Amino acid sequence: MAIDKLKPACTRRELSEASYLTRNIVFKKLPTSAIIFAFEGIAYAYVNHCMHMHRPLNCEQDAIFDDTGQYLRCSMHGFIFDPKTGECQSPVCKGQRLQALRLEEVDDTLYFAEKHLTLTD
Numbered sequence: 001m002a003i004d005k006l007k008p009a010c011t012r013r014e015l016s017e018a019s020y021l022t023r024n025i026v027f028k029k030l031p032t033s034a035i036i037f038a039f040e041g042i043a044y045a046y047v048n049h050c051m052h053m054h055r056p057l058n059c060e061q062d063a064i065f066d067d068t069g070q071y072l073r074c075s076m077h078g079f080i081f082d083p084k085t086g087e088c089q090s091p092v093c094k095g096q097r098l099q100a101l102r103l104e105e106v107d108d109t110l111y112f113a114e115k116h117l118t119l120t121d
């Protein structure tokens, strides 16, 4: 990754101090946000967009996980997702996936490794 193309998402420390982070981004020409979190020690990022009725997962509550901590949960209607794959587990949207965003880690900082992503913060 060329230095001038780095798109920092967060540091490992920031991630460890919060249950999740958001970053404003443009992805494939659409303004949106990304959610970033660690699950079982691995960092994941997705476009913060529930396919059910096109809302951010944290639209109604400042949370993206269900009470068990094992599934992502959209706070609008409660659909749940596998945090490792973004796959919806709820019947209406079963099998559809949140848009994953690749991350690369360099010296304790996580960077978006997506060509069609621009940071807008």
Ligand code: FES
Residues within 6 Å of the ligand: 050, 051, 052, 053, 054, 055, 074, 075, 076, 077, 078, 079
């Ligand atoms: S908008 Fe996410 S569950 Fe309905």
